[in-house]
Amino acid sequence: MKYLLLFCATQEDLAAWRALPEEARAQTRVRSAQWIAEHRAQIRSNNGLHLPHTVTSVHVGAGGQPLVTDGPFLEGTEVIGGYAEIEVADLDEALQLAGSWADHAPGHRVVEIWPVVEG
Amino acid sequence: MGRSCAGPSCGRDLACGRGVTFHADDQQDAPSPRLDGEIQATLSTVFREEAGKLVGALVRLLGNFEMAEEIVQDALLVALERWPIEGVPQRPGAWLLTVARRRAIDYIRRDARYRDKLALLERPVVPEPDDRLRLMFTCCHPALSRETQVILTLRAVCGFTTAQIAHAFLASESAISKRLVRARQKIVQAGIPYRVPREEDLDERLNEVLTVLYLMFNEGYLASTGSVPTHRDLAEDAVWLVAFVARLYPREPEVLGLLALMRLHLARVDARFDGEGKLILLPNQDRSRWNQQMITEAGRLIEQAAALGHPGPYQIQAALVACHAEAVSWQATDWPQILALYDLLLSMIPSPVIRLNRAVALRYMAGPAIALSEVEALEHDLEAYHLFHAIRGAFLLELGCSEQAQAAEMRALTLTGNQAEQSLLHQRILALNYER
Numbered sequence: 001m002k003y004l005l006l007f008c009a010t011q012e013d014l015a016a017w018r019a020l021p022e023e024a025r026a027q028t029r030v031r032s033a034q035w036i037a038e039h040r041a042q043i044r045s046n047n048g049l050h051l052p053h054t055v056t057s058v059h060v061g062a063g064g065q066p067l068v069t070d071g072p073f074l075e076g077t078e079v080i081g082g083y084a085e086i087e088v089a090d091l092d093e094a095l096q097l098a099g100s101w102a103d104h105a106p107g108h109r110v111v112e113i114w115p116v117v118e119g
Numbered sequence: 120m121g122r123s124c125a126g127p128s129c130g131r132d133l134a135c136g137r138g139v140t141f142h143a144d145d146q147q148d149a150p151s152p153r154l155d156g157e158i159q160a161t162l163s164t165v166f167r168e169e170a171g172k173l174v175g176a177l178v179r180l181l182g183n184f185e186m187a188e189e190i191v192q193d194a195l196l197v198a199l200e201r202w203p204i205e206g207v208p209q210r211p212g213a214w215l216l217t218v219a220r221r222r223a224i225d226y227i228r229r230d231a232r233y234r235d236k237l238a239l240l241e242r243p244v245v246p247e248p249d250d251r252l253r254l255m256f257t258c259c260h261p262a263l264s265r266e267t268q269v270i271l272t273l274r275a276v277c278g279f280t281t282a283q284i285a286h287a288f289l290a291s292e293s294a295i296s297k298r299l300v301r302a303r304q305k306i307v308q309a310g311i312p313y314r315v316p317r318e319e320d321l322d323e324r325l326n327e328v329l330t331v332l333y334l335m336f337n338e339g340y341l342a343s344t345g346s347v348p349t350h351r352d353l354a355e356d357a358v359w360l361v362a363f364v365a366r367l368y369p370r371e372p373e374v375l376g377l378l379a380l381m382r383l384h385l386a387r388v389d390a391r392f393d394g395e396g397k398l399i400l401l402p403n404q405d406r407s408r409w410n411q412q413m414i415t416e417a418g419r420l421i422e423q424a425a426a427l428g429h430p431g432p433y434q435i436q437a438a439l440v441a442c443h444a445e446a447v448s449w450q451a452t453d454w455p456q457i458l459a460l461y462d463l464l465l466s467m468i469p470s471p472v473i474r475l476n477r478a479v480a481l482r483y484m485a486g487p488a489i490a491l492s493e494v495e496a497l498e499h500d501l502e503a504y505h506l507f508h509a510i511r512g513a514f515l516l517e518l519g520c521s522e523q524a525q526a527a528e529m530r531a532l533t534l535t536g537n538q539a540e541q542s543l544l545h546q547r548i549l550a551l552n553y554e555r
Contacts, residue, residue: 001310090312091262092320115309 002044002116003094007082007101007108014051014079017107028107035104036084042097046084081108085116158203165211166195167356170278172212173219175250178313180239184257185303186226188275194218195278220244251276252367253313255360259328260311267302268331269338274299277356287338287353328364329377329433332357336381340388358385372424376434379420383440386413397542402449414444435464454483471500475507487517505534 009017017025036046052072061067088094091113098111170191177187194215208214223240227233258271273279273287281299285292305311316324339353358381365374390408393399418441424434439460446452461477475497482490491514494507501507512527535541 003310090310091260092312092316094310095262113309 001090001094002085002087002118004114004116005084005086005094005098005101006080006112006114007084008110008112009079009081009108011077011079013107013109014081031104035101039086039097039100042086042088042093044085044087046082048082049080052079078110091115158207161207162199162202163352163355165198165207165215166278167359169212169215170195171251171254171276172246173215174275175252175254176244176246177219177223178254178257179247179250180244181223181227181233181236182313183233184275184306184311184313186223186233188303190219190222190226191215191278192274192280193222195280199280216244249315251363253315255328255364256316256324257306257311257313259324259331260306261324261327262309262311263302263305265331265334267298267305268327269335270295270298271302272331272335272360273353273356276360279356325364325368325371326373329361329373332361332364333377333381333433336361336384340384354381354385357381370427372427372429373431373433375420375424375427376431376437379417379424380433380437380440382413382417382420383437383444386410386417386444397546398540401443406448409444414441417441418445430463432464432467435460435467439464452483454480458484471497472504472506475501475504475510479510482514487514490514491518503534505531505540507531508534 020028036043055072057069057071057073059067059069059073086094086097088097094113098113101108101111173194174187174191177190178184181187197218198211198215202208202211220240224237227237227240255272255276258275259268263271270284270288273284274281279287281292281296284290285295288295315321336354336357339355339357358378361374361378361381365371365378368374387404387409389410390404390406391399417437421434421437421441424437439457442453442457442460457480458477461473461480465473465477475494478490478493478497481493491511494511494514497507508527508531512524512531515521515524515527532541
């Protein structure tokens with residue numbers, strides 16, 4: 001089964017992250033990279049995302065005309081900081097993988113597991 | 120439904136039903152005119168015995184929970200229609216299996232994706248002993264909400280119809296059916312596995328199953344009035360399933376503990392209500408109506424669990440209830456022992472509801488004033504819990520503050536949804552008015 005893992009954080013988490021000294025942030029980045037390397041067999045692709053204020057949304061406006069707005073479509077104080085596409089046997093394996101993330105990158109408190117529609 | 124349920128103490132929040140009728144279109148409590156009690160009891164027993172085995176076997180063969188569950192539900196509905204007229208077949212399990220297999224073959228012929236499964240169904244379908252257990256772990260998977268776990272277990276493992284579940288939770292059939300559709304979709308689309316969990320997850324997942332079964336039990340037990348044989352009883356199905364789990368995991372002390380706890384509650388169920396269905400509190404219950412044999416058996420289970428050397432919350436709760444069940448009278452209750460058990464329980468689960476119950480035990484050792492101050496410290500956490508106000512009211516009354524007591528009881532009354540409990544609180548308020 002394929003799943004998309006979304007690494008989520010709150011605005012407060014983000015603020016705390018930015019307040020960290022660069023050295024601590026670098027350490028966390030190293031741990032994340034380690035985690036990804038350790039689970040290469042299950043992770044198909046992965047990326048970090050820039051902050052919400054850099055996001056642009058394109059809406060289908062009146063008459064099918066695209067309407068461009070500044071910021072994410074999904075509002076709220078939660079932020080998606082990154083994603084990973086994984087392929088594993090079942091939800092239990094996905095849960096185990098997502099659970100193991102907790103030890104590596106305390107910046108993202110929640111990992112959402114989205115099942116991917118497959119052929 | 121829509122009320123959420125997140126903790127072990129909120130079984131009563133799930134809903135306050137009164138058991139389940141076999142009437143597909145009947146939301147009332149009246150006994151069904153079409154089915155007599157005997158055939159209803161037979162149907163319950165057969166469905167409970169067979170449904171989970173069948174669903175489990177079909178999930179294993181077809182690899183699709185959604186389809187398996189629907190097929191078995193169809194077969195149960197055919198039985199519900201025909202058995203009351205034609206009589207229950209000699210081998211009801213085989214009968215249901217035949218109907219289910221035919222339906223399964225129909226389904227598969229319609230859906231090209233499952234063609235390769237056809238051959239599997241043409242051979243006899245033999246349930247495996249683990250089918251029902253795997254099914255239970257699927258239905259109680261932690262990725263499903265607590266309510267969904269309970270509903271799914273009732274439906275897939277115990278063979279409740281949508282109408283019966285709707286009746287048990289005082290919800291509409293369409294609401295239940297919508298939840299079931301979504302739950303089945305989640306199992307299939309999110310890839311919730313159908314298997315016994317790995318060794319390292321077993322404790323946690325077994326605990327998940329026990330929580331669901333205890334919620335199911337409480338729903339039936341708290342809502343029951345002790346005298347509605349025409350309804351399918353959630354408590355009975357819950358005990359039956361825990362006994363089933365205990366047979367498979369005889370060395371899991373918490374399973375034995377929960378089984379003992381449920382049996383101790385059931386042993387006293389007849390004494391909980393008077394002839395009019397009014398609730399009788401523990402001090403006023405006629406202890407000769409308690410089932411002594413069940414109490415003794417439960418005591419044996421507690422000892423068996425304790426011998427395994429891993430105490431846990433269900434074992435301690437069972438020991439607590441046993442203290443009451445084994446006391447020859449209310450006056451003979453061993454309060455120091457009960458208080459010690461509450462302290463032990465609190466060290467495992469620091470829950471305000473447990474502290475509230477501990478305060479009741481404290482009342483009998485240290486008096487109402489000290490107990491009241493313990494209770495009032497819990498106001499922040501338990502403001503919305505009817506028993507908080509009921510207990511606070513009782514202590515206030517003892518201390519002679521009848522006006523405050525009445526206000527507390529009124530608050531309790533507005534918070535409880537259970538009629539028997541409501542009527543008890545109502546009596547107390549009337550008594551207060553009378554005293555003044």
